[in-house]
Ligand code: NAD
């Protein structure tokens with residue numbers, strides 16, 4: 377460790393990952409010491425109810441500064457972003473939030489001498505020229521989406537701030553994240569979450585990608601584990617900083633459908649690829665995460681079969697309670 381994490385800010389805290397990360401950090405570091413922030417406000421959410429919550433627009437530096445000063449923030453988990461599918465609809469906004477927001481967080485880290493900043497990247501940092509199977513950690517980064525471009529910029533900026541200003545910045549390239557708490561926010565891998573909700577609610581689902589679309593994926597408990605484990609890793613062991621591949625499972629849309637069918641035999645599905653197919657086709661099919669394993673001990677725990685069983689159990693319970701979408705779609 378380079379320094380202690382005592383007062384933590386999570387940006388984008390109401391998002392798919394931020395919402396569960398905030399709760400995990402509050403459990404570990406104390407609810408009052410983990411400040412959640414987002415541009416949306418969901419008053420009845422667990423995140424808003426269980427600890428400090430503020431409106432913070434990461435594209436507005438002053439908005440960040442107020443909270444950093446007020447709560448003596450020393451660590452930021454920067455989860456605010458525009459994801460791949462939404463980013464292709466509004467590339468300008470994607471750049472402003474993902475690059476502008478990241479620069480604001482990094483500059484605040486310099487000005488307030490923060491202990492640590494965690495900035496996630498994505499498999500979207502890779503592109504069609506990258507080797508698709510077992511994609512190495514250090515390889516060709518030529519993404520063809522605005523989202524992917526902003527993720528490469530974020531990785532490079534983070535590494536630059538480590539070198540130039542001595543800020544402790546860390547980041548990992550998440551695969552598609554699957555979770556049962558908060559719906560995903562406009563990504564290409566959203567089908568791997570939506571299918572579970574629709575299988576339970578309607579017994580059928582139309583995938584927006586082809587059945588042979590194979591992408592790296594990860595279940596939320598592994599995502600949270602990886603994020604906190606990297607944040608708590610010994611800085612002196614890290615040779616990389618902002619660009620760790622993290623693998624867990626890799627499956628095609630067709631295989632996911634068949635796995636769900638094992639639990640819901642009447643489940644019906646078909647495939648109608650849309651503009652997101654091209655994005656999915658530009659990403660790796662599996663990643664080599666040996667660098668993360670070596671430098672900070674990464675070890676995933678969940679596979680397709682266990683994740684599917686757990687997702688269906690959690691969502692079925694909520695469906696039976698009349699609360700599948702926790703009050704909102
Ligand atoms: P999400 O879309 O679910 O949540 C992002 C949150 O950021 C939202 O709550 C949104 O309201 C907020 N936000 C948007 N603009 C903002 C602004 N200007 N200021 C403050 N908040 C703003 O995203 P997520 O899935 O939770 O992703 C978190 C991070 O992980 C992102 O960096 C994303 O690129 C990365 N990531 C996610 C996945 C995935 O599958 N979920 C995969 C790879 C990488």
Ligand code: SER
Pocket residue numbers: 459460461497498499500523550551552553562563564565566
């Ligand atoms: N799940 C994310 C997306 O599809 C990958 O970064 O945008």
